Amino acid sequence: MLFDTHVHLNAEQFSEDLNEVIDRARTEGVQNMVVVGFDRPTITRAMELIEEYDFMYASIGWHPVDAIDMRDEDLGWIEELAKHPKVVAIGEMGLDYYWDKSPKNVQQEVFRRQIQLAKKLKLPIVIHNREATADIVTILKEENAAEVGGIMHCFSGSVEVAKECVEMNFYISLGGPVTFKNAKKPKEVAQEIPLHKLLIETDCPYLAPHPYRGKRNEPSYVKLVAEQIAELKGISYEEVSQATTENAKILFGIK
Numbered sequence: 001m002l003f004d005t006h007v008h009l010n011a012e013q014f015s016e017d018l019n020e021v022i023d024r025a026r027t028e029g030v031q032n033m034v035v036v037g038f039d040r041p042t043i044t045r046a047m048e049l050i051e052e053y054d055f056m057y058a059s060i061g062w063h064p065v066d067a068i069d070m071r072d073e074d075l076g077w078i079e080e081l082a083k084h085p086k087v088v089a090i091g092e093m094g095l096d097y098y099w100d101k102s103p104k105n106v107q108q109e110v111f112r113r114q115i116q117l118a119k120k121l122k123l124p125i126v127i128h129n130r131e132a133t134a135d136i137v138t139i140l141k142e143e144n145a146a147e148v149g150g151i152m153h154c155f156s157g158s159v160e161v162a163k164e165c166v167e168m169n170f171y172i173s174l175g176g177p178v179t180f181k182n183a184k185k186p187k188e189v190a191q192e193i194p195l196h197k198l199l200i201e202t203d204c205p206y207l208a209p210h211p212y213r214g215k216r217n218e219p220s221y222v223k224l225v226a227e228q229i230a231e232l233k234g235i236s237y238e239e240v241s242q243a244t245t246e247n248a249k250i251l252f253g254i255k
Ligand SMILES: [Zn+2]
Pocket: 006, 008, 036, 092, 203
């Protein structure tokens, strides 16, 4: 069994062959997935998918790249939708200093407001971080995000930062990059962070693992992430798949 904690099956890249993609995932043992919505169209589609597939759950929030577009009504809308029993987290949210569509101060404000919302709803949060580690850690501390905890999604930072996040009640989620030959940091994180604090994800259609790097990613490939972690830790694939599935269920409150 496998739990892909971060998929974008609500993306247009899957509009042609979604059922085949899901069948392949189920065949590889992917028991559950969390579909992530981060703007109006993808949140709407995520809510449709969780109605259609009983093994699918949703995380909904506002992406930092589009922070400038978020209106007060959008946050209210997310709050209403989050009352659905299959919405298990808020996000992805965070900071992205690579793209400059939204100014840093706007991103930070939208990030803080979503942490506050998640605390009100008592839901964990899913963090997107690109080139903004120091500010992310500061805001998580200042907003006392440890109260709800959550996921450092597709974590690419150092072991030190990973440990700091674990101390703040966050799980470290590894995706395709841990399988890349030159990905030194994710491999170190896989080795150093205890299994009970690790999750696995694809972030599909992005970041496909080796040997599919550069191609469209899909949930069945999460198996490759689990196999790589098993190899790096020197433990069995079954141990990794079971533990990461249990971790996800605990975090999301899924029985
Ligand atoms: Zn994502």
